Amino acid sequence: xxxxxxxxxxxxxxxxxxxxxxxxxxxxxxxxxxxxxxxxxxxxxxxxxxxxxxxxxxxxxxxxxxxxxxxxxxxxxxxxxxxxxxxxxxxxxxxxxxxxxxxxxxxxxxxxxxxxxxxxxxxxxxxxxxxxxxxxxxxxxxxxxxxxxxxxxxxxxxxxxxxxxxxxxxxxxxxxxxxxxxxxxxxxxxxxxxxxxxxxxxxxxxxxxxxxxxxxxxxxxxxxxxxxxxxxxxxxxxxxxxxxxxxxxxxxxxxxxxxxxxxxxxxxxxxxxxxxxxxxxxxxxxxxxxxxxxxxxxxxxxxxxxxxxxxxxxxxxxxxxxxxxxxxxxxxxxxxxxxxxxxxxxxxxxxxxxxxx
Amino acid sequence: xxxxxxxxxxxxxxxxxxxxxxxxxxxxxxxxxxxxxxxxxxxxxxxxxxxxxxxxxxxxxxxxxxxxxxxxxxxxxxxxxxxxxxxxxxxxxxxxxxxxxxxxxxxxxxxxxxxxxxxxxxxxxxxxxxxxxxxxxxxxxxxxxxxxxxxxxxxxxxxxxxxxxxxxxxxxxxxxxxxxxxxxxxxxxxxxxxxxxxxxxxxxxxxxxxxxxxxxxxxxxxxxxxxxxxxxxxxxxxxxxxxxxx
Ligand SMILES: Nc1ncnc2c1ncn2[C@@H]1O[C@H](COP(=O)(O)OP(=O)(O)OP(=O)(O)O)[C@@H](O)[C@H]1O
Ligand SMILES: [Mg+2]
Numbered sequence: 001x002x003x004x005x006x007x008x009x010x011x012x013x014x015x016x017x018x019x020x021x022x023x024x025x026x027x028x029x030x031x032x033x034x035x036x037x038x039x040x041x042x043x044x045x046x047x048x049x050x051x052x053x054x055x056x057x058x059x060x061x062x063x064x065x066x067x068x069x070x071x072x073x074x075x076x077x078x079x080x081x082x083x084x085x086x087x088x089x090x091x092x093x094x095x096x097x098x099x100x101x102x103x104x105x106x107x108x109x110x111x112x113x114x115x116x117x118x119x120x121x122x123x124x125x126x127x128x129x130x131x132x133x134x135x136x137x138x139x140x141x142x143x144x145x146x147x148x149x150x151x152x153x154x155x156x157x158x159x160x161x162x163x164x165x166x167x168x169x170x171x172x173x174x175x176x177x178x179x180x181x182x183x184x185x186x187x188x189x190x191x192x193x194x195x196x197x198x199x200x201x202x203x204x205x206x207x208x209x210x211x212x213x214x215x216x217x218x219x220x221x222x223x224x225x226x227x228x229x230x231x232x233x234x235x236x237x238x239x240x241x242x243x244x245x246x247x248x249x250x251x252x253x254x255x256x257x258x259x260x261x262x263x264x265x266x267x268x269x270x271x272x273x274x275x276x277x278x279x280x281x282x283x284x285x286x287x288x289x290x291x292x293x294x295x296x297x298x299x300x301x302x303x304x305x306x307x308x309x310x311x312x313x314x315x316x317x318x319x320x321x322x323x324x325x326x327x328x329x330x331x332x333x334x335x336x337x338x339x340x341x342x343x344x345x346x347x348x349x350x351x352x353x354x355x356x357x
Numbered sequence: 358x359x360x361x362x363x364x365x366x367x368x369x370x371x372x373x374x375x376x377x378x379x380x381x382x383x384x385x386x387x388x389x390x391x392x393x394x395x396x397x398x399x400x401x402x403x404x405x406x407x408x409x410x411x412x413x414x415x416x417x418x419x420x421x422x423x424x425x426x427x428x429x430x431x432x433x434x435x436x437x438x439x440x441x442x443x444x445x446x447x448x449x450x451x452x453x454x455x456x457x458x459x460x461x462x463x464x465x466x467x468x469x470x471x472x473x474x475x476x477x478x479x480x481x482x483x484x485x486x487x488x489x490x491x492x493x494x495x496x497x498x499x500x501x502x503x504x505x506x507x508x509x510x511x512x513x514x515x516x517x518x519x520x521x522x523x524x525x526x527x528x529x530x531x532x533x534x535x536x537x538x539x540x541x542x543x544x545x546x547x548x549x550x551x552x553x554x555x556x557x558x559x560x561x562x563x564x565x566x567x568x569x570x571x572x573x574x575x576x577x578x579x580x581x582x583x584x585x586x587x588x589x590x591x592x593x594x595x596x597x598x599x600x601x602x603x
Contacts, residue, residue, distance in 0.1 A: 016515065020469035046516040046548055048470055051477035077547050083477040086484055222497075322497040323452030 001025050006033050007069075008056070011041035014049030026056060034060055039070045050081035057084070111319075118315050125238050126245045135238035141246045148209045148244070149251030153258065156204055160259040163196060164188065164266020172275050181275040185285035188267030193290060193298045197260035199346055201252065202305035206338040210309045213244055214334035217317025218327040226318075241314045245307070252306040253299050260298070301349045305342045312338040360423075362387040362519065362551050363408060368417035370400070370407045377403045379575040380417075390545060390552045390565045394597060395572035401555045402446055402523055404572065409443065409521070410434065421519075439467040442512035446523040446555075448504040450496040456483065456507045457492050463514045482510040485540055487533070502529045509537070513544060520544065521553045526561055538564045559598070571597070 001022055002009050008029070014022070037056065039045070057064055064084050095103065129136065171187050217240060220226050229236045264286060271277040316334035320326045361384035370378035377400040385391050393401050406412045408419050410426055419426050421437050429437075442463075450459050460479045464470060470478070483489055486506040496504055509525060520541075526534035538561050544550045556562060562569070562583070569586040571579035571594050579586060579594045587598055 016468045016470060019474065020471070023471055023474070047478050047481055048468065048474060048516070051470075051474045051481065054477055055471075055473050080485070080543055080547060081481050083481045083484075086480050086489060322495055325453035326497070 003029050003032060003034065004038075007036045007038050008034050009038045009041070011043075013044040014039070014042050014052065015044060015046045016048035019048050019052045023052060023055075030059065035062070036067045036069060037062070039068065039074045042071070042074050045074050045077050047077075047081040050078055051083060053078070054083050114319070115311075115315055118318070119311055121237050122241055122245060122311055122314065125235065126242050126249075129238060129242040129246065135235055136243055137239070140243035141250075144243045144247035145250055147212075148205070148247050149255060152204060152208055152251075152255065155208075156201055156255055156259050157262050159204065160192075160197070160200060160262040161266045163200060164192065164263035165270060167191060167196070167263070168267035168270035169274065172270055176275065181271075181277055182281065182285055184267060184271050184275060184277070185282045186289045188264050189286040189289045190294065192260045192263040192267075194294050195298075195346075196263055197256050198298050198302040198305060199342070200263075201255045201259045202302060202309065202342045203339055205248070205252070205255070205306065206309050206335055206342060209244075209248065210313045210338040211331050211335050213241075213310060213313030214317045215327055215331040216240070217314055218320035218330050221318060221320050222323055222327060236318075237314075241310065245310050248306045248310055249303065252302050256299060256302045297349070297353050301346065304345050304349075308341045308345060309338045312341060359386045361385055361420075362422065363553075364420040365404075365408060366418045366420075368404070368407060368419065369415045370403050370412065371415045376415075377575055378407065378572075381572070381575075381577050383570055383577060383580060385551065385553060386568070387551045388545065388549050389567040390541065390554065391568045391570060392562050392566040393553065393555045393570045393572065394557070394562075394594075399572050400575055401572060405443075405521055405523060405553070405555070409438075409441070439463075439515065440518045442515065442517035442520045444505070444509050444512040444520075444522040444525055446527075448496075448501075448508040450504055450508055450511070452496050455493055455495055456488065456499070456510075459496070459507065460511045460514050463511065467515060478514065479510075482514055483507070485513075486510045487536070502533065505529065506533075506537075516544075516548050517550065519551045519553065523555045524557070525554065526556055526558050531560070534558060534561060535564070541565055569594075 001011075008026075010022075012018070037053065039053070042049075053068070054064075056062075057067065064078075064082070068078070070078060168184055168188055172181075172184055175181055175183055217226075220229075220236075220240065226236045226240075229239055268279060268282050271282045272279055313334045316330040316337070320330045322329075363383075363385040365381060365383045368378055368381045369376065381404065393404065395401050403412065407414045408421070408426075410419075414427060417427075422440070424433065424437065426434060426437065450456070451462070454462070457479055460482055461475060464475045464478060468475075480489065480492070483492055486509050488503060488506055488510065491499060491503060491507070496507070499507065505525065505528060509522070512520060512522070522541075525537055525541075529537065541552055541554070542565055545552055552565075554565070566583045566586075568582055569579060570577060571586070571591070573593050579589060579591050581589070586594055589595060
C-alpha cells in the first residue's frame with residue numbers, strides 16, 4: 001500500500017490475512033489528504049478486504065461511487081460484499097427507569113398468575129389422577145417413586161446419620177457441664193422430628209428431584225415434545241407432572257421418617273459412647289418427650305415441601321426460554337427457588353404452630 | 358486434469374457393529390460444486406463427518422489440501438478447519454449467543470481483523486442470506502429456515518476455500534432456496550470456493566451441480582458430471598432424476 005498524489009494505492013492480495021497489517025499501515029496515513037482509492041492492481045480480494053475498503057471510505061468520509069477505482073474482478077466482489085448500503089440495526093433501546101419498574105412489576109404479576117394457574121392445574125389433575133389413570137403411562141408412578149425415593153434413600157440416610165452425630169456431639173459438650181446428659185435425648189428427638197428430618201430431606205429432594213423435574217420438562221419444551229404431546233391430545237401435566245407428584249407424595253413421609261429415625265440413632269450412638277447413657281434410657285426418654293402433635297406437624301409440613309418442589313420444578317420447566325442454555329438456567333433457578341420456598345414454608349409453619357405469645 | 362482438493366480412499370465407517378460406509382473412494386475437485394445424493398439414512402452426513410474427522414474413520418485415508426488428515430496433528434488440522442466452512446443439517450447455532458455473535462465466532466477466533474471490519478463482514482454475510490433484520494435475535498427466536506440461513510452465514514463468514522452444506526435448502530421455500538443457489542454460485546465464482554452439497558432438490562441440482570456423487574447402501578454407485586448423471590443407466594440414479602424425489 002502506498003500513497004500517490006492523494007490516491008491510496010493497493011496491489012496484490014486484499015484478504016483476511018493481509019488486512020490487519022494493511023490497516024495498521026493505513027492508520028499512519030489517516031491524517032493525510034486522500035481523495036481516491038485505487039484497487040486496479042489488486043489480484044485477490046475477499047469479504048474482509050471489501051469490509052476494510054468500506055471502513056476506509058467511512059473514516060475518510062468518501063463516497064464509494066466517485067472515489068473507488070477498481071478492476072472487473074474487484075468490482076463484482078465489491079457489489080456482492082459491500083456494506084455501504086446496509087443500514088445499521090441498533091439493539092433494542094434501553095428502557096428508562098420507570099418503564100423498567102413498570103414492566104418488571106407486570107412480569108411479576110404475570111408470573112404469579114401463571115404460578116397459581118399451574119398450582120391449580122397440578123392439584124386438580126393429581127386429584128383426578130388418583131382415580132383415573134388415563135393420560136399417564138403405565139408404571140410411571142412406580143418408576144418415578146424408584147427414582148425420587150429409593151435412589152435418594154442412601155444419600156439421605158448418610159447425611160441424616162452425620163447430622164445426628166454432629167448435633168448430639170456438639171450439644172453433649174454443653175450438656176455435660178451441667179450434668180444434664182439425659183437431655184440429649186430430648187434435643188435429638190424434638191429437633192429431628194420437627195425440623196431436621198423434614199428440612200434435610202426436602203433440601204436433598206430439591207437438589208435431586210427438583211432439578212431433574214425442571215430440566216426434563218424444559219428439555220421437552222425446547223425440543224417441542226410438549227407440543228407433540230398436546231397434539232396427541234395428551235395433557236402434558238397429566239403425562240409428565242402427575243406421576244412425579246404422586247410418587248413424591250408417596251415417598252416423602254417414608255424418607256422423612258427414615259431420616260428422622262437415623263438422625264436419632266446418630267444421637268443414640270453419641271449418648272452411649274460419649275455421655276455414658278444406656279440405650280434403653282435414651283430410647284425411653286425419646287418416646288417420653290415426643291408428642292403425636294410434633295410428629296404430625298413434622299410429617300405434615302414435609303408434604304408441602306414435596307409439593308412445592310414438584311410445582312416449582314414444573315413451573316420453571318414449562319417457562320423455559322431459548323435452547324440448551326435456557327434449560328441450564330431454569331434448572332438452577334428451580335433448585336434455588338424450591339430451597340427458598342421450602343425454608344419460607346418452614347418459617348410460616350413454625351409461626352403457626354410454635355409461636356405462643 | 359485438476360488435482361483434487363479432497364481425496365478419500367477406501368473409507369470405511371462404522372457405528373459399533375453397523376457398517377455405514379463400505380469402502381468409499383471419491384475425489385472432490387477445486388472450484389466445483391459437488392452434489393452428494395442418496396436416500397435418507399444412506400450415510401451422506403456420516404461421509405461428511407468422517408472426512409472432517411468429526412467421526413473417526415474406521416479405516417481408509419482422507420486427504421484435504423493434500424494433507425492426510427487421519428494422522429495429522431491437531432495444530433495443523435485446525436489450520437485446515439479454518440479454511441473450511443460447514444453448514445450442519447440442523448444448523449447447530451450456539452443457542453446462548455445472538456445471531457451476530459454466532460457469525461462473529463469464526464472471525465474473532467481465526468483472524469486479527471479489527472472490530473469495525475468484523476462488524477461490517479457480519480452485516481454483509483447476514484444480508485447475503487437475507488437476515489439483516491434478525492441480527493440481534495437469539496437462535497431460539499428464529500424459524501427453522503431462518504436458523505439454517507444464519508448457520509450458512511456463519512459457515513461463509515471466513516470466505517472458506519471449501520464450503521460443505523448438509524441439506525441447505527431443506528425447509529426453505531423455493532424462492533429462498535433459489536436465491537441460496539445463486540449465492541452459492543456467486544461465492545464459487547468470486548472467491549473460487551469449492552462447494553460440497555448434500556441436497557435432494559432436483560431443481561437446485563440442475564442449477565448448481567458440476568459433479569454428482571450418488572451413495573447407495575454404503576457404496577458409491579455413481580461419480581460423474583451432471584450431464585453424465587442425467588444419461589446414466591444405473592437404475593437408482595436414473596429413477597432419482599426421473600422421479601426427482603425419494
Ligand atoms: N450417532 C450415530 N450412532 C449410530 N448410528 C448412527 C449415528 N448417526 C447415524 N447413524 C446411522 O448411520 C446411517 C447413516 O446416517 P446419516 O446421518 O449419515 O444419513 P444421511 O444420509 O445423512 O440421511 P439424511 O438424508 O436423512 O440426513 C443411518 O442408518 C443411521 O441410523
Ligand atoms: Mg444427513
